[in-house]
Amino acid sequence: xxxxxxxxxxxxxxxxxxxxxRAPREDDMVLVDGGTVALRVPEGAAPVVLVKNLYLSCDPxxxxxxxxxxxxxxxxxxxxxxxxxxxxxxxxxxxxxxFSAGDIVSGMTCWEEYSLINKPDQLSKIQRSDIPLSYHLxxxxxxxxxxxxxxxxxxxxxxxxxxxxxxxxxxVGQIVGQLAKLHGCYVVGSAGTNQxxxxxxxxxxxxxxxxxxxxxxxxxALKRYFPEGIDIYFENVGGQMLDAVLLNMRTHGRIAxxxxxxxxxLTDPVGIHNLFCLVPKRIRMQGFxxxxxxxxxPQFLGDMAKHYRDGKIVYVEDMSIGLExxxxxxxxxxxxxxxxxxxxxxxxx
Amino acid sequence: xxxxxxxxxxxxxxxxxxxxxRAPREDDMVLVDGGTVALRVPEGAAPVVLVKNLYLSCDPxxxxxxxxxxxxxxxxxxxxxxxxxxxxxxxxxxxxxxFSAGDIVSGMTCWEEYSLINKPDQLSKIQRSDIPLSYHLxxxxxxxxxxxxxxxxxxxxxxxxxxxxxxxxxxVGQIVGQLAKLHGCYVVGSAGTNQxxxxxxxxxxxxxxxxxxxxxxxxxALKRYFPEGIDIYFENVGGQMLDAVLLNMRTHGRIAxxxxxxxxxLTDPVGIHNLFCLVPKRIRMQGFxxxxxxxxxPQFLGDMAKHYRDGKIVYVEDMSIGLExxxxxxxxxxxxxxxxxxxxxxxxx
Numbered sequence: 001x002x003x004x005x006x007x008x009x010x011x012x013x014x015x016x017x018x019x020x021x022r023a024p025r026e027d028d029m030v031l032v033d034g035g036t037v038a039l040r041v042p043e044g045a046a047p048v049v050l051v052k053n054l055y056l057s058c059d060p061x062x063x064x065x066x067x068x069x070x071x072x073x074x075x076x077x078x079x080x081x082x083x084x085x086x087x088x089x090x091x092x093x094x095x096x097x098x099f100s101a102g103d104i105v106s107g108m109t110c111w112e113e114y115s116l117i118n119k120p121d122q123l124s125k126i127q128r129s130d131i132p133l134s135y136h137l138x139x140x141x142x143x144x145x146x147x148x149x150x151x152x153x154x155x156x157x158x159x160x161x162x163x164x165x166x167x168x169x170x171x172v173g174q175i176v177g178q179l180a181k182l183h184g185c186y187v188v189g190s191a192g193t194n195q196x197x198x199x200x201x202x203x204x205x206x207x208x209x210x211x212x213x214x215x216x217x218x219x220x221a222l223k224r225y226f227p228e229g230i231d232i233y234f235e236n237v238g239g240q241m242l243d244a245v246l247l248n249m250r251t252h253g254r255i256a257x258x259x260x261x262x263x264x265x266l267t268d269p270v271g272i273h274n275l276f277c278l279v280p281k282r283i284r285m286q287g288f289x290x291x292x293x294x295x296x297x298p299q300f301l302g303d304m305a306k307h308y309r310d311g312k313i314v315y316v317e318d319m320s321i322g323l324e325x326x327x328x329x330x331x332x333x334x335x336x337x338x339x340x341x342x343x344x345x346x347x348x349x
Numbered sequence: 350x351x352x353x354x355x356x357x358x359x360x361x362x363x364x365x366x367x368x369x370x371r372a373p374r375e376d377d378m379v380l381v382d383g384g385t386v387a388l389r390v391p392e393g394a395a396p397v398v399l400v401k402n403l404y405l406s407c408d409p410x411x412x413x414x415x416x417x418x419x420x421x422x423x424x425x426x427x428x429x430x431x432x433x434x435x436x437x438x439x440x441x442x443x444x445x446x447x448f449s450a451g452d453i454v455s456g457m458t459c460w461e462e463y464s465l466i467n468k469p470d471q472l473s474k475i476q477r478s479d480i481p482l483s484y485h486l487x488x489x490x491x492x493x494x495x496x497x498x499x500x501x502x503x504x505x506x507x508x509x510x511x512x513x514x515x516x517x518x519x520x521v522g523q524i525v526g527q528l529a530k531l532h533g534c535y536v537v538g539s540a541g542t543n544q545x546x547x548x549x550x551x552x553x554x555x556x557x558x559x560x561x562x563x564x565x566x567x568x569x570a571l572k573r574y575f576p577e578g579i580d581i582y583f584e585n586v587g588g589q590m591l592d593a594v595l596l597n598m599r600t601h602g603r604i605a606x607x608x609x610x611x612x613x614x615l616t617d618p619v620g621i622h623n624l625f626c627l628v629p630k631r632i633r634m635q636g637f638x639x640x641x642x643x644x645x646x647p648q649f650l651g652d653m654a655k656h657y658r659d660g661k662i663v664y665v666e667d668m669s670i671g672l673e674x675x676x677x678x679x680x681x682x683x684x685x686x687x688x689x690x691x692x693x694x695x696x697x698x
Contacts, residue, residue, distance in 0.1 A: 064629070073600075073629045238624065251422075257627045271620015275587065278606045278636030280413070280422045285634045287627030 006040035013082040014111035014326050019068040023334050028066065029083065029327035037114045040093050047096035049120040051089035053109055054349070056323075057137040058330040058342040059085065059171070060259055073289060083111040086142055088126065088133050090349070096120040104128060106136045111326055113346060131308060138171050138341035139315040140304055142290060146258060147175035148300045149293035151183075154256040154286050155232045159184035162226050164245065167236035168209065169196040169316070171341035172258060176234045177206050178313045185232070188225045190241065192336040199339065203314060218244035234258060239270065246274035246283070255285040316340030355389035362431040363460035363675050368417040372683050377415065378432065378676035386463045389442050396445035398469040400438035402458055403698070405672075406486035407679040407691040408434065408520070409608055422638060432460040435491055437475065437482050439698065445469040453477060455485040460675055462695060480657060487520050487690035488664040489653055491639060495607060496524035497649045498642035500532075503605040503635050504581045508533035511575050513594065516585035517558065518545040518665070520690035521607060525583045526555050527662045534581070537574045539590065541685040548688065552663060567593035583607060588619065595623035595632070604634040665689030 011034040020028055041050050062085055065077045077083055087109035091099050099105065099120060107123035109115045117123060126136055138144055150172075151157060163180040165173045168189025177200065180187045189200045190212045200209035208225055215221040222230065222244055229250035235242060238260025245255070277283060307313035318338040320329040326344045333342055360383040369377055390399050411434060414426045426432060436458035440448050448454065448469060456472035458464045466472060475485055487493055499521075500506060512529040514522045517538025526549065529536045538549045539561045549558035557574055564570040571579065571593050578599035584591060587609025594604070626632060656662040667687040669678040675693045682691055 242624075257624075259628060260625050271622045272624055273620045275591075275606070275621055276609050278634065279608060279638065280636070282636050282638055282641060284636075285627065287630065287632050289628065289631055292631060 006038040008036040008038050009114060011035065011037040011112055011114050012323055013113075014323060015081060016066060016077045016079050016083055018079045019076065020066050021068075024063055024066055024331050026327045026331050029330070031324050031327075034082075034112060037116075039114070041095050041116070043095075045095050046118075047094075047120060049094045049096050049099050049105070049117040049123065050092045051105065051109060051115050051117060052092050053087050053089045053111075053113060053115060053346045054104075055088040055134040055137055056109070056111055056326060056344040056346060057086040057141065057143075058326070058333055058338075058344065059142065060333055062330065063334070073291075084108060085111060086137055087115075088136050089115065094120070099123065099125070104133060106141060111323065113323065129305075131305065134317060134319065134343050134345070135308075135315060137343050138317055139175065139308060139313070140301060143171035143341060144175050144304055144315075145293075145297060145300050146290040147172045147179060148304070149290045149296055150234060150256045150258050150288055151176050151179050153293050153296065154288050155234065155254050157183050157185060157232060161185050161231035162228065162250070163187045163232045163234070164222070164226065164230045165189045165206075165234045165236070166212075166241050167191070167336075168206065169199050169204070169340060170236065170338075171317075173234070173236055174200075174204050174316060174340065175313070177204055178307075180232070181205050181207075182307070182312060193339075196336075196339060199316065203316060212241065219247050222248040229253070232256070235260065238272075243272055243274045246272075246277040249277060249281050249283050251281050253281060253283045255283060257285060257287040318342045320344045322346070355387040357385040357387050358463060360384065360386040360462050361672055362462075363672060364430060365415060365426045365428050365432055367428045368425065369415050370417075373412055373415055373680050375676045375680050378679070380673050380676075383431075383461060386465075388463070390444050390465075392444075394444050395467075396443075396469060398443045398445050398448045398454070398466045398472065399441045400454065400458060400464050400466060401441050402436050402438045402460075402462060402464060402695045403453075404437040404483040404486055405458070405460055405675060405693040405695060406435040406490065406492075407675070407682055407687075407693065408491065409682055411679065412683070422640075433457060434460060435486055436464075437485050438464065443469070448472065448474070453482060455490060460672065462672065478654075480654065483666060483668065483692050483694070484657075484664060486692050487666055488524065488657065488662070489650060492520035492690060493524050493653055493664075494642075494646060494649050495639040496521045496528060497653070498639045498645055499583060499605045499607050499637055500525050500528050502642050502645065503637050504583065504603050506532050506534060506581060510534050510580035511577060511599070512536045512581045512583070513571070513575065513579045514538045514555075514583045514585070515561075515590050516540065516685075517555065518548050518553070518689060519585065519687070520666075522583070522585055523549075523553050523665060523689065524662070526553055527656075529581070530554055530556075531656070531661060542688075545685075545688060548665065552665060561590065568596050571597040578602075581605070584609070587621075592621055592623045595621075595626040598626060598630050598632050600630050602630060602632045604632060606634060606636040667691045669693045671695070 013034040088106045091103040104126040105123040163185045167173045169191045177187045189206045189209045197209045200206040233245045233255045235257045318340045323346045362383040437455045440452040453475040454472040512534045516522045518540045526536050538555045538558045546558045549555040582594045582604045584606045667689045672695045
């Protein structure tokens with residue numbers, strides 16, 4: 001039997017140049033021509049799925065994978081190899097019975113035009129609907145679920161409580177704030193530009209918001225916004241903001257530690273000074289990963305899709321167009337350049 | 350009817366000179382002659398109890414009451430007035446129906462020879478037994494209950510887990526370590542002298558112990574004692590030890606923050622740098638006060654008295670003799686001079 005030659009396509013990739021320990025720069029990543037890729041999965045191969053990547057997610061946790069450190073919950077990238085991350089993709093060919101050409105999937109993929117997914121079980125099929133496909137990287141994806149799991153799983157929220165969210169217009173923060181409002185809390189957010197502050201108040205319905213870069217005294221600023229103190233702090237930034245929050249927490253307050261994007265880990269010269277507040281105020285401070293709460297994922301999907309369709313939750317994303325712009329989009333996360341959830345559109349179909 | 354003149358006694362007191370914000374010094378407190386005290390409660394007075402103080406407790410939390418800060422869970426002392434603290438005392442006279450002359454009580458009293466207790470409802474009567482009276486300030490008192498409430502209420506201990514206790518020979522630490530051993534945990538303690546380290550191993554039955562002052566690298570030291578990492582840290586000291594612990598915690602670890610005796614609060618120049626560990630390791634770090642767990646107190650008393658009588662828990666106290674030595678005894682807490690629970694014997698009967 002004569003085999004027809006499989007159609008092929010060029011496949012550009014974004015590759016990590018080498019491990020870094022500082023904040024990432026654009027030239028730590030390089031766009032390379034990966035040659036051609038056959039657009040058909042070889043017969044008899046183990047169950048694999050070939051996808052065309054449509055949308056890629058830029059997430060702060062990925063910075064941890066750029067370090068040469070094996071001890072974390074997720075292994076580091078390989079220098080010289082393509083970067084991995086969450087994405088939404090269209091199935092081109094598949095030897096896995098659960099997927100067929102034309103399906104839209106989300107899951108771990110690579111920063112390239114076409115990816116051969118060797119562990120297709122981690123992919124989820126997406127039903128096309130009125131919800132934009134890229135929202136499966138945010139509102140209905142890992143960041144949205146991080147907000148959901150952290151708020152309901154860690155914060156123990158009660159109606160009427162005072163909630164503070166830092167990096168509040170980001171992929172996670174905007175959802176936390178809106179969930180807290182729906183829960184009957186009083187919600188204040190901080191962000192790094194006046195444009196984001198307006199977004200928080202006008203678009204996401206926060207009760208108040210402020211630009212932390214315009215405050216010379218964060219402790220006093222929080223005192224102004226929370227004269228009775230903070231019950232729940234959803235921590236995305238660390239550093240000076242955390243110190244100021246500790247002084248403004250109420251008795252039996254909760255701090256859900258989602259990330260500390262301002263922190264440089266071991267190389268950070270400034271420490272946290274106000275942990276002594278934990279004892280007299282009986283504060284619970286708890287780090288978490290969304291992956292520990294996957295039993296809540298189906299409920300999350302249902303709740304969020306309903307909130308979105310009911311107009312009770314909105315979502316803002318910052319879309320960069322073209323794989324070649326992925327490095328700049330990613331680096332922008334760490335200086336707050338993005339307005340809303342940062343995604344990269346590789347292709348629209 | 351002719352009234353008989355009440356007998357009187359001299360009454361010396363220890364008075365706080367003025368508010369301080371640094372570590373306390375001996376001369377921040379002064380022993381004064383408080384004149385004479387009538388050893389009978391005036392007829393018709395509101396329910397009050399006159400006691401002769403036998404044992405006084407020196408506790409680190411009292412340092413917080415020497416600051417001019419109203420916002421804490423307990424108000425500051427009044428400069429020029431006698432210092433308050435937990436004590437064991439003998440009732441001399443009483444107009445409260447619950448107490449009569451000769452009763453032994455524990456509760457909040459003052460650093461003086463005789464005290465008129467205006468709120469006798471906070472006193473507890475002690476049945477004389479084979480347990481030394483002064484142990485009601487430690488093993489069966491606030492420090493013992495702090496250990497009990499913190500270990501069972503915050504640490505969520507499981508058999509076989511790895512437990513680290515700092516300031517481990519102190520009033521609270523020695524109980525935490527022994528409770529953890531009884532629970533089937535592997536327990537290591539740190540202390541500041543070799544004498545205390547021996548005590549931890551030989552007297553309290555810790556699996557291992559080390560002198561933190563002899564370690565140049567606390568992170569490496571903890572790695573040595575916990576090659577598989579720490580599940581539970583009972584935090585008494587803060588500072589560099591906390592930073593080293595964070596790097597050595599296991600996934601889903603718990604840190605019960607009981608106190609941070611090394612921390613100088615706002616004046617501390619060195620901060621905590623390793624809080625970024627909270628997220629990937631999903632660490633819960635929680636401050637607590639024993640007073641939130643008073644519902645557990647009766648069970649605590651029963652458990653501890655039984656453990657003590659069964660020889661399963663021992664207790665070591667450091668007894669200073671004479672009210673005049675109370676300031677030095679208290680100040681010694683902050684340089685680790687005490688070996689075991691620091692108490693002051695004012696009088697044996």
